Structures are given as C-alpha cells and as structure tokens.
Amino acid sequence: MQRVLEARVDVGDETVGRIGPGLLAYLGFGRGDSAGDRGWIVSKIVGLRIFEENEKMSRTVTDVGGTVLLVSQFTLYGDVRRGRRPSFDEAMPPDEAAIAYELALAEARALGVHVESGRFRANMRVHSVNDGPVTIWLDSADRARVGHG
DSSP, rough: OOEEEEEEEETTTEEEEEEEEEEEEEEBBBBOOOOHHHHHHHHHHHHHOOEETEEEEEOTTTTTTTTEEEEEGGGGGGBBBEEEEOOOBOOOOHHHHHHHHHHHHHHHHHHHHHEEEOOOOOOOOOEEEEEEEOOEEEEETHHTTTOOO
C-alpha cells in the first residue's frame, strides 16, 4: 500500500481507475485466505493513520477525504526461493481470487471510502506519484501474531 498524490490504472488505451490524493493498494490473495483475512486487510487499508497532521501520521484516508485505488496483483505471491523463475503455487486460483477481489472492493466501499479499481487478470499499466514516499506492507498472516483476529 502506498500513500499517493495521484494514481491511475490503464488497460490498453483506456483508464479504468484514477484517484487523486489517497492510497494505492495492491491486493494479492493466497490459497487458504479467508473472509476474515480479507476483511482485516480492507479495514487496515481504510483505517491506517498514515496521513500527516502536525508532522505526525495521525489521519486515515477517510479523515483527509482521500480515495483508494485497489489493484489485484497475484505476483505478490511469487516465490523466488528456488530457481530463477517465480512460482505462484501459493496464489489463490484465479476464479476464487476474482470473487475475493470483488468482495474486497465492496467491503472497502461499505466502509465509506471512494474506491477505484484495476481490472482483474488484465495487463495493466499502473501510474502513481508516491507521497513521502510512504509504502506499508500488510499481510493478513500478521493478524494472528498480534492477537487481532
């Protein structure tokens, strides 16, 4: 997830999603990810206080009137521990991931933030201007470690 001044996703000659100030988040779904995992990630994206006020990160994307661009990216599950070609065995199968992505979009919108999206399984060109730069890594596996489930 990146705090951005602006971002857009193009598919061919068409811009399919565009935001001004807000968050650009790449979503990867893994085998075994649950609705709880998805909900935790979506609530973190919308609720993280990473926008500055008085030189402190203390405001959410909603607090600042920002928008969110959610882009599906299965390559986040690329495993390069062996060999030179990434393995995507741990990525959620595409049919399931398409449903998870659509649900994530709906869940983020239900939290009251304006959400734009990429296009699932398309060859996308993502353009962004990172603000800060601020980039945060979120992994739903971390929720068990911190006791928030």
